[in-house]
Amino acid sequence: MRTDQIQGLIDFLSTSPTPFHATAALARRLEAAGYQRLDERESWSVQPGGRYYVTRNDSSLIAVRLGAQPLERGLRLVGAHTDSPCLKVKPQPELQRQGFWQLGVEVYGGMLMAPWFDRDLSLAGRVTYRAAGRVQSRLIDFRKPLAIIPNLAIHLNREANQGWAINAQNELPPILAQVPAGELRDFRALLAARLQQEHGIGDVEVLDFELSFYDVQPAALIGLDDDFIAAARLDNLLSCHAGLEALLAAEGDENAVLVCTDHEEVGSTSCCGADGPFLEQVLQRLLPTGDAFTRTLQRSLLISADNAHGVHPNYADKHDGNHGPKLNGGPVIKVNANQRYATSSETAAFFRDLCQREGVPVQSFVVRSDMGCGSTIGPITAGQLGVRTVDIGLPTFAMHSIRELAGSHDLGHLIKVLTAFYSSSELPL
Template identity: 55%
Template sequence: MTESDFNQQLLNFLNKSPSPFHAVSSMLEAFQQAGYQRLNERDAWDLKQGQSYVVTRNGSSIVAFTLPVDPVATGFRMLGAHTDSPCLKVKTNPDLNDQGYLRLGVETYGGVLLSTWFDRDLSVAGRVAYRSTEGSVKQTLINFDRAIGSIPNLAIHLNREVNKGVAINAQTDLPVLLMHQSAEESVCFDQLLMEQLNTQGVQDAEQILEHECFLYDTQSAALTGFRQEFIASARLDNLLSCYIGMQTMLNTEQKVPALLVCNDHEEVGSMSASGAQGPFLQSVLKRIARTEERYQQMLAASMMISCDNAHGIHPNYAKYHDNNHAPLLNQGPVIKLNANQRYATNSETSAWFRLLCQKADVPVQSFIMRSDLACGSTIGPITASELGVRTLDVGVPQFAMHSIREMAGARDAFYLQSALRSFLLQEKLES
């Protein structure tokens, strides 16, 4: 696959994935089309050497793996990412009727850069649980797939000091303006969900029981920059890594077992049944190993590369970076390090990755947060502590992390995939 084809498919994936549920649905479809057999956690697993498998949990987390040989002797080459992104989530009872308008109450999901959500053309996507005409509970994905709301800014004439900085109140300033509503009308969000289900061909929905719906920007992902050297999109953190991991798995002929895990809920701490701090990955690995002894042997021979975007040095705000660890866009993937274990990288795993990049002819950079600023984290340290597996944190450098629209280099995703392909082809990982 050429870099151009790789990036075009990336843009398509981003546009098709307005929520973690949609991202996992797209990934599941791609793996199944490539011949991966879908597993159900409720069933007994009869795994066979030479086969590839995929399993999901909660519809928002996914594990895909290949078994060309017995994994106990060689261990797994594991890749990790997360499916969720900071955003605004529609409340369960969101209806706000005043001044002749219907607005939606929302809550913030993760560390949202709130100012970027104003004056955007917004839509809604997620998962809906409904009572069917047969009286059972069913679930389906929903996506309005068009601009249905916005959060208009207050005019500068009414707040002359706004450009000096203004606090945003998540309760009162963020409700989404949805529609004009006369005094005789009583439209509610559940009604709109029901209408959308009918539009999508769901005919057996009798009552909306619950929903997990998220706002998203309808502007499509795009190549930008004078020479189209950048990618601009919502949810680059961290669907970019999910896509890179998926393409690496699908386009590498592994001689040793390989695995990709993409967890939900990283942006809110990973503490859930489908998050990295939950038992999903461990459960899959133990079922593959079959016994505790084989499981421990397998992990000792394995390595995990956690992929999550890194902070590229912003030319307008260079003072927020350590100049010796300030990644540039389009200059290759970034090794992420932190003395306090906010990243799981150590000298062994970092050295391994540098060697892999040399073999793949891929430039590599490093990132360490300024010593006087707090550092974020990833699923890397959580996975390392839960499994006891050697782990490395890497990522593609980007700007505007947690904005409604982020920016990355158009070459870096392809660079990282090349390095990860080299990793999956390693038959031995010796200390």
């Protein structure tokens, strides 16, 4: 276990409470490494050996390392997503009930609701405003704990431990403050004050916002022997971070791409999601046109990196007996006969061989035949581009909880194999 890699992930998670902040953090790292930002609204002039990145909606990012090799040799692509299940603030959120000021929230993605109770919550995201006659946007992050969703005492809900269905409309609005009778709080005024405090921007009219609550408890290395990483948003910022580390560490002259898109947790159908045109449009501007475009993609490979379900010691029967990935047992190849994952026997063999050559342990996951299966950006991107794809990920507990758990040794395994993938001179498929 390399402590610098662990600390790098912890630092990234702490600065990335939302997809907007995650994208900004990725962009800062890329620029520090000499990558040049491309604006989709302008003409592009790219050169062999160049390093470039482009963002869309401030929440999705594609980074491209152009090598000395011809593009028609193919691309090495790693894909992940920037979003995680959370509570998003509604457009007109103010609620004042029983002397408390609360905010109405909407559940984003398939989240576990119960762990959100009794947590110290803060608020972050993007605010769009008018100042000096111009409409513009800034990211904000309150950082401090400013809200909480208190549980109902067991004395008033004796059935709580027998399975309690949570009503998202009534039971999830966080409490921000107590307010005297007759006093009305203005949420937009609070955001305007934050813009002044965080960015020095005064005299603004807040027009709209995309804000999410998050747990302020920092990520941590835990366990008697430091075996685990506990944090929010491991799904899937862990893969974004590993992909970036691999891209920056890779050697050689191959053409490499990192794709980190938003909205995977809600289906990826958006202008900046994997089921939108973002990646294809970027590649169309970089690659040769006509049949050369297809030839290039057919010589390419995508590793779709998204967390996998580790076998839980208390719930081992939730896994197929022959496919129970262990934390710290290495990356997991994810397979599904119904194409919820895009892995084929050829792409799985390629990744397994790559792991073996790099001395990285590798595992397999197939969902129980009597259970449904989640999905990833893998099948979506394969369906959009026709690119060969393998779905992999690091085993995780408590996926989609407010705090998830992964193995501390697995991060190094993933970075090592992705670095080798980006550096490889051949895609033997």
